Amino acid sequence: MQIQQLEFLKHLIRFNRRVYLDHNATTPVSNRVRRKMGQVLRYHYGNPSSFYGIGRKSAALVKQARQYVAEAVHADPQEIYFTGCATESNNAVLKSLSDHFYPKKKKIVSTPLEHPSVMHTLAYLETQGVMVEYCPVDGQGRVLLAELEKRVDEDTFLVCCMLANNETGVIQDLKAVTKIASQQSALVLADCVQALGKIPVDLHAWGVDYASFSAHKLYGPKGIGALYVKQGSPFSPLLHGGHQESGMRAGTESLHNIVGFGAACQDVDRLLLHAKKTQALKQLLIQRLKEIKPDCAINSPETGCLPNTISVTFPGVDNAGLMAILDYHGIAVSAGSACSTGEDAPSHVLRAIGLSEQAARQTIRVSLGWHTSEGDIRYTTKVIQDYIEGRSLLVNMITPAQLNESILFDEHTFILDVRPPDDRRKHQGLPNAHEVAPLAVEKYLGQLPRDKQILVYCPGGGLSLMVSYYLKAKGFKHVINLRGGLDAWRQRRSDLYLKYAGQNVTVLQPDKVE
Numbered sequence: 125m126q127i128q129q130l131e132f133l134k135h136l137i138r139f140n141r142r143v144y145l146d147h148n149a150t151t152p153v154s155n156r157v158r159r160k161m162g163q164v165l166r167y168h169y170g171n172p173s174s175f176y177g178i179g180r181k182s183a184a185l186v187k188q189a190r191q192y193v194a195e196a197v198h199a200d201p202q203e204i205y206f207t208g209c210a211t212e213s214n215n216a217v218l219k220s221l222s223d224h225f226y227p228k229k230k231k232i233v234s235t236p237l238e239h240p241s242v243m244h245t246l247a248y249l250e251t252q253g254v255m256v257e258y259c260p261v262d263g264q265g266r267v268l269l270a271e272l273e274k275r276v277d278e279d280t281f282l283v284c285c286m287l288a289n290n291e292t293g294v295i296q297d298l299k300a301v302t303k304i305a306s307q308q309s310a311l312v313l314a315d316c317v318q319a320l321g322k323i324p325v326d327l328h329a330w331g332v333d334y335a336s337f338s339a340h341k342l343y344g345p346k347g348i349g350a351l352y353v354k355q356g357s358p359f360s361p362l363l364h365g366g367h368q369e370s371g372m373r374a375g376t377e378s379l380h381n382i383v384g385f386g387a388a389c390q391d392v393d394r395l396l397l398h399a400k401k402t403q404a405l406k407q408l409l410i411q412r413l414k415e416i417k418p419d420c421a422i423n424s425p426e427t428g429c430l431p432n433t434i435s436v437t438f439p440g441v442d443n444a445g446l447m448a449i450l451d452y453h454g455i456a457v458s459a460g461s462a463c464s465t466g467e468d469a470p471s472h473v474l475r476a477i478g479l480s481e482q483a484a485r486q487t488i489r490v491s492l493g494w495h496t497s498e499g500d501i502r503y504t505t506k507v508i509q510d511y512i513e514g515r516s517l518l519v520n521m522i523t524p525a526q527l528n529e530s531i532l533f534d535e536h537t538f539i540l541d542v543r544p545p546d547d548r549r550k551h552q553g554l555p556n557a558h559e560v561a562p563l564a565v566e567k568y569l570g571q572l573p574r575d576k577q578i579l580v581y582c583p584g585g586g587l588s589l590m591v592s593y594y595l596k597a598k599g600f601k602h603v604i605n606l607r608g609g610l611d612a613w614r615q616r617r618s619d620l621y622l623k624y625a626g627q628n629v630t631v632l633q634p635d636k637v638e
């Protein structure tokens with residue numbers, strides 16, 4: 125009986141293979157980086173601004189890390205400033221330059237492919253009067269340089285163009301962009317976050333004025349970014365306070381993160397050498413996908429693209445279902461950028477390169493990394509093939525936006541709450557829910573209706589997905605998983621949450637065992 129009671133746990137363990145193919149979202153911290161950071165956390169607690177010995181040692185570590193970052197991007201150390209993240213770097217440049225130039229000059233020219241940290245900041249600046257023009261791109265996402273030239277005029281103070289796109293991997297010709305901008309004395313901000321460690325970055329050769337970087341995209345820690353400001357370029361800090369970073373970014377330095385970033389940059393040459401192997405695996409992946417579904421469309425350009433990134437559209441295949449089955453098999457890929465997974469809108473990047481809304485919803489992004497193996501590619505493509513050829517169990521997904529009153533109060537829907545007890549203590553759940561012990565679902569099967577659709581939810585959407593597949597394997601026909609879980613729904617539908625949470629909840633008792 126004991127063994128039978130553990131059935132769901134065994135089901136979980138059976139799928140413990142992990143294949144991480146979302147390196148454009150973030151990367152695991154490398155062992156070397158972790159070791160260096162550990163040493164800092166253990167021994168180097170001095171404040172880099174303090175004048176005494178341990179403070180001076182910390183300051184020396186910051187200086188050394190700055191040197192490593194500068195070498196990796198071909199800049200001078202005094203042009204590199206540490207920030208909290210690349211989002212901060214992008215915000216700082218866009219806001220600082222708008223303050224500096226507006227209203228004498230009014231215009232920023234950008235591309236429709238930028239990361240939300242740029243897009244949303246530009247939208248904010250528009251509310252402050254700044255004019256923003258987006259330069260069209262071709263079907264592969266390359267900025268049309270002739271169109272750029274038309275848009276950059278004497279009223280333009282900044283051209284903002286990312287080096288490599290996070291969703292498709294397309295690489296822009298920054299040297300050409302800088303040339304066009306300089307004809308009108310406009311400055312250039314290049315978001316180089318996705319490029320560093322994947323392709324060579326040479327800021328001095330390209331002549332850009334500002335560039336942003338983030339350690340967690342190259343096996344460094346999260347929560348540390350860098351900003352390059354070409355010597356002599358205007359800049360005023362976003363944060364005011366102490367004199368850290370030569371007065372360009374106030375706040376006590378996050379020493380362990382800075383050292384981690386420096387250590388990650390020391391590995392850039394090795395990463396670039398490894399990129400050849402990654403490129404070969406990417407080709408294998410493309411080849412296998414084309415064999416599996418000949419009409420799939422590869423949105424990433426064949427040349428001028430990051431070696432690790434592939435965006436692929438499978439006509440007729442909804443990406444939510446595909447990603448769910450991949451997740452179930454321990455494979456992590458994403459639909460667009462990780463920053464927008466909580467949103468329901470299809471990717472603005474895919475729309476900008478001409479995909480229809482429907483095609484964008486049939487697209488996934490796979491981004492390979494240092495540890496990706498041929499076995500990972502073969503395993504992943506096998507799971508995709510089984511799904512596309514109809515050999516996988518099918519769990520439907522519902523997004524937080526779709527979960528409305530008519531579903532919550534539908535008599536043909538049975539709501540199953542598989543949240544852990546501490547989450548139940550913190551937050552009230554969906555109305556009309558039935559609570560079960562989350563890791564012992566097998567003990568309640570007798571009470572779950574086979575003639576209704578079962579809507580399963582947990583805090584984040586992961587455990588409920590496992591339960592959903594388990595129920596499918598047990599013969600339940602209509603099972604729906606709440607994507608993003610209760611946390612996402614509480615955010616998205618706070619109106620419904622406030623109105624109905626916790627109403628009419630039933631706590632189920634385990635089935636009686638004969």
Ligand code: PLP
Nearest residue numbers: 209210211239290315317318338
């Ligand atoms: N720019 C690009 C192209 C990115 O891909 C990201 C992260 O996904 C960022 C900026 C933001 O970086 P951070 O996470 O350091 O704020």
